[in-house]
Amino acid sequence: MAKHKTPLLDQLESGPWPSFVSDIKQEADARAKNEKGLDYQIPVDCPEDLLGVLEMSYTDGETHWKHGGIVGVFGYGGGVIGRYCDQPQMFPGVAHFHTVRVAQPNGKWYNTELLRNLVKIWELRGSGLTNMHGATGDIVFLGTTTPQLEEIFWELTHDLEIDLGGSGSNLRTPATCLGMSRCEYACYDTQELCYNLTQEYQDELHRPAFPYKFKFKFDGCPNGCVAAIARSDLSFIGTWKDEIKIDQEAVAAYVGGEIAPNAGAHAGRDWGAFDIQKEVVDLCPSQCISYDGKLTIDNKECVRCMHCINTMPRALKVGDERGCSILCGAKAPILDGPQMGSLLVPFMEVNKEDDYQSIKDLIENIWDWWMEEGKNRERIGETMKRLGMSALIDAAGVPVDARQVQEPRHNPYIFWKAEDVEGGWDRDINDFRKRHQR
Amino acid sequence: MAFISSGYDPAKPMEGRISDIGPRHFGEYLPPVIKENFGKWDYHEIIEPGILLHVAQSGDKTYTVRAGTARLMSVTHIREICDIADKFSGGYVRFTTRNNLEFQVETEEAAKELKAYLNDQKFPGGAHKFPVGGTGAGVTNIVHTQGWVHCHTPATDASGTVKATMDVVFDDFTDMKLPAPVRISMACCLNMCGAVHCSDIAILGIHRKPPLIDHKFLDNLCEIPLAVAACPTGAVRPSKVELDGETYKTVAIKQERCMFCGNCYTMCPSLPLSDGEGDGIAIMVGGKISNRITKPAFSKVVVPFVPNEPPRWPTLTKTIKKILDTYAQDANKYERLGDWATRIGWERFFEKCDLPFSEHLIDDFRDPAYYTWRQTTQFKW
Numbered sequence: 001m002a003k004h005k006t007p008l009l010d011q012l013e014s015g016p017w018p019s020f021v022s023d024i025k026q027e028a029d030a031r032a033k034n035e036k037g038l039d040y041q042i043p044v045d046c047p048e049d050l051l052g053v054l055e056m057s058y059t060d061g062e063t064h065w066k067h068g069g070i071v072g073v074f075g076y077g078g079g080v081i082g083r084y085c086d087q088p089q090m091f092p093g094v095a096h097f098h099t100v101r102v103a104q105p106n107g108k109w110y111n112t113e114l115l116r117n118l119v120k121i122w123e124l125r126g127s128g129l130t131n132m133h134g135a136t137g138d139i140v141f142l143g144t145t146t147p148q149l150e151e152i153f154w155e156l157t158h159d160l161e162i163d164l165g166g167s168g169s170n171l172r173t174p175a176t177c178l179g180m181s182r183c184e185y186a187c188y189d190t191q192e193l194c195y196n197l198t199q200e201y202q203d204e205l206h207r208p209a210f211p212y213k214f215k216f217k218f219d220g221c222p223n224g225c226v227a228a229i230a231r232s233d234l235s236f237i238g239t240w241k242d243e244i245k246i247d248q249e250a251v252a253a254y255v256g257g258e259i260a261p262n263a264g265a266h267a268g269r270d271w272g273a274f275d276i277q278k279e280v281v282d283l284c285p286s287q288c289i290s291y292d293g294k295l296t297i298d299n300k301e302c303v304r305c306m307h308c309i310n311t312m313p314r315a316l317k318v319g320d321e322r323g324c325s326i327l328c329g330a331k332a333p334i335l336d337g338p339q340m341g342s343l344l345v346p347f348m349e350v351n352k353e354d355d356y357q358s359i360k361d362l363i364e365n366i367w368d369w370w371m372e373e374g375k376n377r378e379r380i381g382e383t384m385k386r387l388g389m390s391a392l393i394d395a396a397g398v399p400v401d402a403r404q405v406q407e408p409r410h411n412p413y414i415f416w417k418a419e420d421v422e423g424g425w426d427r428d429i430n431d432f433r434k435r436h437q438r
Numbered sequence: 439m440a441f442i443s444s445g446y447d448p449a450k451p452m453e454g455r456i457s458d459i460g461p462r463h464f465g466e467y468l469p470p471v472i473k474e475n476f477g478k479w480d481y482h483e484i485i486e487p488g489i490l491l492h493v494a495q496s497g498d499k500t501y502t503v504r505a506g507t508a509r510l511m512s513v514t515h516i517r518e519i520c521d522i523a524d525k526f527s528g529g530y531v532r533f534t535t536r537n538n539l540e541f542q543v544e545t546e547e548a549a550k551e552l553k554a555y556l557n558d559q560k561f562p563g564g565a566h567k568f569p570v571g572g573t574g575a576g577v578t579n580i581v582h583t584q585g586w587v588h589c590h591t592p593a594t595d596a597s598g599t600v601k602a603t604m605d606v607v608f609d610d611f612t613d614m615k616l617p618a619p620v621r622i623s624m625a626c627c628l629n630m631c632g633a634v635h636c637s638d639i640a641i642l643g644i645h646r647k648p649p650l651i652d653h654k655f656l657d658n659l660c661e662i663p664l665a666v667a668a669c670p671t672g673a674v675r676p677s678k679v680e681l682d683g684e685t686y687k688t689v690a691i692k693q694e695r696c697m698f699c700g701n702c703y704t705m706c707p708s709l710p711l712s713d714g715e716g717d718g719i720a721i722m723v724g725g726k727i728s729n730r731i732t733k734p735a736f737s738k739v740v741v742p743f744v745p746n747e748p749p750r751w752p753t754l755t756k757t758i759k760k761i762l763d764t765y766a767q768d769a770n771k772y773e774r775l776g777d778w779a780t781r782i783g784w785e786r787f788f789e790k791c792d793l794p795f796s797e798h799l800i801d802d803f804r805d806p807a808y809y810t811w812r813q814t815t816q817f818k819w
Contacts, residue, residue, distance in 0.1 A: 065588060
């Protein structure tokens with residue numbers, strides 16, 4: 001017998017898509033039965049109370065969660081988000097219901113041993129409910145009480161050798177596409193760079209020292225499967241400098257209809273026979289491809305959009321001189337409107353041999369500048385907008401490059417510096433007056 | 439309930455403490471075929487919806503079966519996933535950026551068998567547990583935020599709007615009949631933890647009423663200068679009020695300057711702005727992340743407000759379905775939703791999708807607004 005009536009939520013149990021309501025009910029049943037005889041460390045009925053409070057929100061159209069207080073583990077300023085219900089008398093099981101962010105393995109590969117160990121902790125010490133995963137990429141444990149936080153942290157670090165993720169004005173848990181683990185397009189080892197930088201900046205990840213949040217995301221190619229260009233303060237997007245490799249026999253097989261274009265992505269509908277002129281040549285954004293029985297690419301004019309490669313993955317391969325482009329300043333609208341990452345470094349080698357030192361130098365230059373200049377709760381994209389791209393380029397210590405802009409400035413209000421001008425800015429008014437009467 | 443100690447001693451918090459170790463190395467969790475061919479993949483194919491084939495330079499093959507999830511999942515459900523991985527995929531499983539599951543198997547037959555098995559798994563209410571799909575030119579899983587399930591600032595629910603929407607577009611999850619991939623994303627307030635601002639279709643919770651002011655408590659709960667500084671439009675200023683014969687330090691709000699971002703509430707819990715009637719959803723379309731053919735683009739607001747209609751949000755889902763179907767019928771192969779709208783013209787987009795255009799869709803927020811106004815006589819009747 002359910003603790004609370006949930007007529008509105010119950011309607012979300014039907015329909016084909018997986019039902020979170022059914023799953024929460026399933027967990028409520030499992031906890032009530034408690035077949036393993038666990039001594040649950042937070043209220044057994046918290047999933048039922050969660051459904052109760054959610055049903056109340058469905059009835060009155062407002063959330064019933066309060067602002068988080070200051071909760072966390074000793075020595076860290078992030079990783080735990082305080083959460084309290086604003087109707088604790090009605091729903092005591094979720095009166096205190098804090099979130100714990102846990103660092104995920106990069107690329108989100110798991111074995112069942114790790115998953116089973118993670119859920120074992122969360123079954124005993126938390127609500128038994130999770131997000132796999134949060135928007136930034138962390139494993140998210142939903143709902144526990146304050147006395148359990150150190151216990152959870154202890155078990156995670158001692159038993160599983162896993163740390164908490166980031167929250168607050170910290171470096172957030174960096175996220176990456178699956179990269180070289182299962183993708184032929186990856187131009188650098190996104191997972192290894194993500195792992196290396198995550199380890200390097202553990203202090204920044206756990207102890208708030210920034211004006212606001214800071215996100216790294218790593219995309220192996222310009223297809224952008226983790227959305228680095230839209231979501232990360234610093235985006236590392238794989239690219240190449242040399243020529244796209246062409247297998248003319250495979251091109252002929254696409255033209256001849258032996259291989260489905262776009263890896264078969266359009267198989268649900270009859271789009272007619274593959275037309276290489278219409279589907280590849282005419283759609284090339286820089287018009288650098290031609291086909292006359294043989295495919296030719298004018299690589300110097302290529303902007304590496306990936307379309308031809310995506311369309312004929314067996315015929316075309318990314319080049320061999322690979323690295324990444326680095327873009328800065330993406331964010332969602334709060335506060336100053338949405339921003340896309342702006343290209344700061346067109347090409348950087350991703351070199352594990354020197355422990356990615358050139359990338360770390362760049363990151364630290366940018367952070368030093370932002371920590372000095374950024375206002376409270378100002379993302380670096382907003383600092384860039386306020387102080388100018390040139391200021392960022394200067395602070396980052398990278399060369400100025402035409403690739404950093406879409407087009408040159410529209411206004412001639414140029415902030416010349418004294419050193420830019422012959423003779424500097426210091427002048428003598430008396431000398432001026434020798435030539436000009438008052 | 440007896441307290442079970444992990445070994446942590448609160449009297450000696452530093453004793454035996456381990457910190458700053460970061461995540462486990464991903465290399466520990468790669469299935470053997472993935473590990474052996476790391477960085478040496480040659481090409482891939484989508485065998486059928488939800489099944490991918492990756493072929494390595496060595497000739498090794500691996501088949502991926504992809505299934506959708508609700509993202510919010512219980513430990514019982516995760517154990518079900520583990521049982522499947524143990525039975526079918528050597529004890530390995532992967533989560534995608536869009537909250538799908540992926541299992542690696544060795545043969546096409548095994549992939550098809552696993553697909554059938556996953557599609558057979560149902561909750562008692564009838565919903566799938568692991569519907570297979572989310573590949574190619576279709577709709578994949580909706581990334582979303584917490585909503586009323588767990589967040590203090592949402593203007594709508596996330597899990598519920600996503601469930602209602604995915605039920606309506608389910609055919610496009612299990613098939614690949616659209617002109618290009620369509621990424622639907624959901625964020626329950628403007629803070630956009632889900633970063634939906636570059637999605638083909640975005641479901642975005644919005645508030646429409648300025649904050650309430652809890653005068654008697656504000657100065658105790660908040661730093662007034664922080665609340666003032668938090669407002670991007672300068673609508674909040676320090677003030678004093680007389681209530682029941684007592685003077686309270688508080689803030690005043692110039693309501694006509696409020697654009698309902700909720701940043702003041704984030705800084706100050708005494709300025710709540712949630713409201714059953716005021717809150718609802720804006721629909722944005724035409725954003726993308728990929729650099730393919732056209733540049734990455736922001737989503738644009740095409741429906742400024744639909745009311746919250748739990749549990750199934752019929753106006754929201756009907757509008758999304760209409761946009762999706764019109765796009766599917768009208769766009770060219772490979773053309774993303776935003777590129778289609780740009781090609782036919784946004785005036786034509788509203789006409790074809792049967793959406794009214796209102797003054798709320800003309801941008802009036804700071805400089806970027808200017809770049810959205812039309813500075814040409816090239817338009818369509």
